[in-house]
Amino acid sequence: MSTLVLNSPSDIVAVEFTDHALIVTLADARRVEAPLAQYPRLLHATPAQRARWRLIGGGSGIHWEDLDEDLSLRSLRAP
Numbered sequence: 001m002s003t004l005v006l007n008s009p010s011d012i013v014a015v016e017f018t019d020h021a022l023i024v025t026l027a028d029a030r031r032v033e034a035p036l037a038q039y040p041r042l043l044h045a046t047p048a049q050r051a052r053w054r055l056i057g058g059g060s061g062i063h064w065e066d067l068d069e070d071l072s073l074r075s076l077r078a079p
Helices: 047-051 073-077
Strands: 012-017 021-026 031-035 054-056 061-064 069-072
Touching: 012 061, 021 073, 031 073, 069 073
Parallel strands: none
Antiparallel strands: 012 021, 021 031, 054 061, 061 069
């Protein structure tokens, strides 16, 4: 028997950066934006280091091995 696993609407599917922000796109096309100033390791990272991310927690978080940085979607949404 096969099992089809669908992404949750709140799963992270993409990560991008501007000069001043981290932008996360979710499976339902919503976008969450956070100032880079809140994340010093990402703020001071090179573009190449920022580009080397992977999903963790089944799509609920992001990990940057080079920077030893983990962010959860929940923390990005926190006020």
